[in-house]
Amino acid sequence: MTAIISNGTGPDAGHHLIGQPRVQRVPSPKLSLFIRKGFSDPGECAAIIDRIDARRRPSTIADSNGDPLYRTSETCDLDRADPVVAALEERIAAFLGIDPRFGEPLQGQRYAVGQEFKQHTDYFEPKGTDFDEHCAISGQRTWTAMLYLNEPEAGGATRFLTVGKLVQPETGKLLCWNNQRADGTPNPATLHHGMKVRAGTKYVVTKWFRERPWPV
Numbered sequence: 001m002t003a004i005i006s007n008g009t010g011p012d013a014g015h016h017l018i019g020q021p022r023v024q025r026v027p028s029p030k031l032s033l034f035i036r037k038g039f040s041d042p043g044e045c046a047a048i049i050d051r052i053d054a055r056r057r058p059s060t061i062a063d064s065n066g067d068p069l070y071r072t073s074e075t076c077d078l079d080r081a082d083p084v085v086a087a088l089e090e091r092i093a094a095f096l097g098i099d100p101r102f103g104e105p106l107q108g109q110r111y112a113v114g115q116e117f118k119q120h121t122d123y124f125e126p127k128g129t130d131f132d133e134h135c136a137i138s139g140q141r142t143w144t145a146m147l148y149l150n151e152p153e154a155g156g157a158t159r160f161l162t163v164g165k166l167v168q169p170e171t172g173k174l175l176c177w178n179n180q181r182a183d184g185t186p187n188p189a190t191l192h193h194g195m196k197v198r199a200g201t202k203y204v205v206t207k208w209f210r211e212r213p214w215p216v
């Protein structure tokens, strides 16, 4: 199929992804959610984990609801000047058929035992107090790509509450979903929960795409 290089929105959203080998679509009329096992090999995952461990800081959230335990993980902004990071970013964008210019920098997350990211959506709440601050330049978030870098010994699944889908962490497994509906409005059915790690440590990277280019 021909490559559709765009910001990933509009009537063709997801078409490029569906044409890729080994992509599974989670059946739901409410949500465009895709899984690609083995997107990254264990060596690439381990190299990214090393970088997260070197530069992690407490995670933050937009539109805080006042719950200090809402997102208890640690975050790391990965450096695009690092060729390992740049290669992974480019491969994710190509896989989705989205021009890399629309991507936020790749972000790593690390969850120790008991840490989680409670149920939330990745788009910015249009009526939220932080909307303008986050969306003035690059617009709303469109697609999320999330890559599991390892398998914690217990817990740490990602649960999509509206469609009742539980995705288990697996080294190299990529999860992608469209945060928007076909008409461009945010899709509340993308509500998800990064569940508590019960044993071991969980590492993921997240790549968010925007409606307009991200400033470099």
Ligand SMILES: O=C(O)CCC(=O)C(=O)O
Residues within 6 Å of the ligand: 109, 117, 122, 156, 157, 158, 192, 193, 194, 195, 204, 206
């Ligand atoms: O760690 C997870 O399973 C989910 C992470 C997540 O939803 C996020 O970083 O926005």
Ligand SMILES: [Fe+2]
Residues within 6 Å of the ligand: 120, 121, 122, 192
């Ligand atoms: Fe999320």
